[in-house]
Amino acid sequence: MAARPTTGRPTIRDVAELAGVHPGTASRALDPRREGRISAPTAERVRSAARSLGYVPDPIARTLRARRSAVIGVVVPDLANPVFPPIVSGIEDALAEAGYVALVANTGNDPGRERDRVAALQARRCDGYIVASATLDGTTIPRLTSAADPVILVNRETGDLDLPAVGSDDRAGVRAAVAHLAGLGHRVIAHLTGPPNLSVVQTRAEAFRSCAGQLGLDRDQLIVRHGPALTAPDAKDAALDLLTQVPAVTAILAGNDLMALGCYAAAQQAGRPCPASLSIVGYNDMPFVEWWRPALTTVRIPQYDIGYEAARLLLERLGGGPGSPDTGRPAKHVLMPTSLIIRSSTAAAAEPGRPPGASVSGG
Amino acid sequence: MAARPTTGRPTIRDVAELAGVHPGTASRALDPRREGRISAPTAERVRSAARSLGYVPDPIARTLRARRSAVIGVVVPDLANPVFPPIVSGIEDALAEAGYVALVANTGNDPGRERDRVAALQARRCDGYIVASATLDGTTIPRLTSAADPVILVNRETGDLDLPAVGSDDRAGVRAAVAHLAGLGHRVIAHLTGPPNLSVVQTRAEAFRSCAGQLGLDRDQLIVRHGPALTAPDAKDAALDLLTQVPAVTAILAGNDLMALGCYAAAQQAGRPCPASLSIVGYNDMPFVEWWRPALTTVRIPQYDIGYEAARLLLERLGGGPGSPDTGRPAKHVLMPTSLIIRSSTAAAAEPGRPPGASVSGG
């Protein structure tokens, strides 16, 4: 009988019919950007019709015509690394406030998989991208920026292209960690980190070396070791090597918290109890490290806030987030503050000459 | 000049034009399900045209007309809980093989947020849903099943509705853990877990109690304590209470690995070193627990495989996954095997009468 069977969700046509207007008019009445385009009484009639029908515009149909998907692609190297979930949560929350959703591509640090997943994102017409993948030499960034969609980088430096980025103050973080260790009397300090083609690795290693001058430490006694990846097993291997080759090391700044975990294991195996004989500092303050034994001293980066800020920045560039558009932030690079969280994995250095591993009895 | 400006991605019309056929024909030629509908030479012409143009069908347009989005909604309580990323990875990989993508809704255990996020999923016309959210009393499941889309449950029992589910053999897992502890001489064993409105909590607690008969343990000495949530802080509080109220407890089976972490802290604070004076068993074998000190003895559930299997099952129900459709699996509930991973957080019980915490010298 009826032309349309009225099955399923109500469409804009149903709303228009109920309000007694043309679908096009209904569409405009429901669009907050078209404020004033439609007279107040008509708009109200349409809105109430939509309300009574429980009308929700179909994002798919909208995307097709309007070329605006309200989807943001988020490229993350490895969701199993506990640093990332809080970042993603921050992104999701900021996006949700503006009616956007995040489509997360978990690349698992695999270039092929990254290519596939990113292609899938692009096929879905994301309005913009947030990239937290860390490799400097990948093809992802060029591929994404070749389209006109805005891209925001998270927790990584830009490569050649100058893209807006949200990160944390790595130099200050590293300096605070090393200053803390130096203050505890440590003189021979190692930085165990990952491959230098990761931007965070570069930045932090450089900051570490520069501590020599600033903190009055001997440049030769600040050791940097690059491992194949920022993982616990690699850190364990590297730390064991280090401790046998340079037994004078009394403190390690790990490239991230996962590497600190590997250092714990190495310390135990090498008979260098932490923190009595070996102080260990992590990086990121990812969830649960305060429950480790010993609780990890680490550099906190505001993970959730970084994600939130990155999404806000992207929404601004997309024009018309509900936030104040007049902040006039020309700065393309936002650096969030870091802070050193001192827990139990760092302690005063044993006096020089004392055999490593000897217990410091009687205070 | 040209009617279409040939800007942006090539469309099916471009392909059709290049191949000298009608767009509809091109569409059919590219559809593997329409095998044979189009003659081989024509199909090949279209395919090569598509290839040379780098044509990728627009999922948005396809969805609008075909009512098939190739998107699966995944509802997860908390991505920051390390159990879930591997499950999600398994889901993503299985879906990717079939050309589907996962849209993950992270509810953060917040009912309001869960409602919003699930509504966003539904608006996007997901073809199906995988729900790993654990609460039994939420409105999510009824809301999702009220539409016709298939829903698969992961790692949770069904509520009233009988839905297909993929889980792990919790009863066997709990039994193995308790048997292990009993074999080490433990007699007073506690199960510290979360609120009983979580299905896994119910199942495991019940399995724990039923060990009394099967393993010849005294029913009164199998203690179950429900905390407010399956988190480390709650576990710590509960464990401290327990250890003061029932000092005879020599082993704890935690509701999950996070709770085991809380138990570590409680054990230390209560002067009941683990494993010498208190054995602790976790549940899930989530990433990195082998790096804890002591390395956690825990019940492994095949997280990745569970996710993978759930996605496969869903694809089968959607009809036409590339997998064998003739397996004829009528079983709606798939139970993956669990295994007990014995590490260093469990040890022989101190002999009765010996003061807790005394070291067992001389083996």
Add this chain to the structure above:
DNA sequence: CACCTCCTGGCAATCGGTTGCCACAACTCT
């Protein structure tokens, strides 16, 4: 040789909003 069937591919409607353009009405101004 006429008729029937099957195979192939074209046509056009459709999914559900969005938006450029236009018509009509009301109002203002001279």
Add this chain to the structure above:
DNA sequence: AGAGTTGTGGCAACCGATTGCCAGGAGGTG
């Protein structure tokens, strides 16, 4: 009172792929 301006809402094309229906040709059969 007539002309110009502004405000409001209708009309229809459009985004890009899918698919039901149909026509035309080839091949087979009585």
